[in-house]
Amino acid sequence: MGADRKTVVYSGIGQPDRSFITGRPGLETVRSRIVSDIRSTVEDASAEGAVVAMSGGIDSTVTAALAVEALGSDRVLGLGLPCHKAEQTGVSEARTIAEGLGIEFEEIQLRPILEAFEGTVVESLESDTIEHDEDRPHERTHATGNVIARLRMICAYYAANRQRRLVLGTANRSEWLLGYFTKYGDGAADTYPIGDLYKTEVRALAKRIGVPKRIVSKEPTAGFWADQTDADELGAPYDVIDPLLQRLVELNEPIDDAADALGIDRETARSLAWLCAETKHKRTTPPTPGIAGRTDGS
Numbered sequence: 001m002g003a004d005r006k007t008v009v010y011s012g013i014g015q016p017d018r019s020f021i022t023g024r025p026g027l028e029t030v031r032s033r034i035v036s037d038i039r040s041t042v043e044d045a046s047a048e049g050a051v052v053a054m055s056g057g058i059d060s061t062v063t064a065a066l067a068v069e070a071l072g073s074d075r076v077l078g079l080g081l082p083c084h085k086a087e088q089t090g091v092s093e094a095r096t097i098a099e100g101l102g103i104e105f106e107e108i109q110l111r112p113i114l115e116a117f118e119g120t121v122v123e124s125l126e127s128d129t130i131e132h133d134e135d136r137p138h139e140r141t142h143a144t145g146n147v148i149a150r151l152r153m154i155c156a157y158y159a160a161n162r163q164r165r166l167v168l169g170t171a172n173r174s175e176w177l178l179g180y181f182t183k184y185g186d187g188a189a190d191t192y193p194i195g196d197l198y199k200t201e202v203r204a205l206a207k208r209i210g211v212p213k214r215i216v217s218k219e220p221t222a223g224f225w226a227d228q229t230d231a232d233e234l235g236a237p238y239d240v241i242d243p244l245l246q247r248l249v250e251l252n253e254p255i256d257d258a259a260d261a262l263g264i265d266r267e268t269a270r271s272l273a274w275l276c277a278e279t280k281h282k283r284t285t286p287p288t289p290g291i292a293g294r295t296d297g298s
Contacts, residue, residue, distance in 0.1 A: 020198060041191045048164040049077065051079060052079070053155075055087075055094060057090065057215065062194055063169075080094045126140075145182070150182060166190040169190075171186065171192055173197055179278070
């Protein structure tokens with residue numbers, strides 16, 4: 001099972017095939033590479049700085065901290081974009097982080113925008129059949145969660161356009177490979193600074209750069225509704241997911257062999273592998289028919 005987007009930027013750091021980048025030398029190399037990449041990406045775009053949507057979680061905190069290291073605190077804007085009361089604690093945490101980093105932080109309440117959306121678009125497009133379909137009880141919840149993610153993207157890009165900045169995505173490799181993000185929502189960004197790092201490696205890097213323990217130890221969640229967790233949605237915690245994905249994607253091992261080697265239930269392993277394959281469309285540019293052999297010009 002091959003990846004459609006191979007990790008190449010951290011080659012040469014001397015990592016054994018089955019180990020994650022968690023040691024000091026490797027983490028320092030990764031840190032330096034990410035900082036350099038943020039700086040060069042912003043400079044190449046002739047941008048003034050960067051925008052980071054901050055949730056108070058580990059991924060956005062690490063991204064913002066590395067952006068400050070790369071650009072300086074005066075060139076990084078943090079956005080808190082809550083929509084539900086359950087997210088308010090995270091946004092308060094994000095504000096505290098932003099203050100500690102010395103960056104500008106703006107909080108924008110999305111609830112009124114979502115209510116306007118539901119009162120216009122949803123009422124016009126939602127059919128009674130779908131709304132009351134008992135066979136798909138979570139479909140409406142997921143659709144609304146995707147709307148919220150795309151509203152956040154709109155805010156981030158509005159700020160970026162108005163202030164001549166780039167949007168830094170906060171997805172890690174574990175989320176990226178499983179499609180655990182909203183297409184054209186949090187999946188929309190100009191660059192993903194931590195996009196080559198598995199969640200396991202993000203945690204290690206967070207500790208290395210001094211992210212507070214309370215943030216590193218938080219239960220991962222997308223924050224779309226109360227008590228939502230990544231583990232519940234994905235079917236396994238990242239401590240299980242990461243070693244499996246590494247074997248399937250980086251080493252191209254058969255699913256059952258990887259599951260047996262790691263002591264993971266084969267059904268769980270197959271479910272995660274299916275997620276990776278089924279969400280490939282999220283990781284690729286929308287295709288064209290290829291008329292007359294024309295390409296995207298890259």
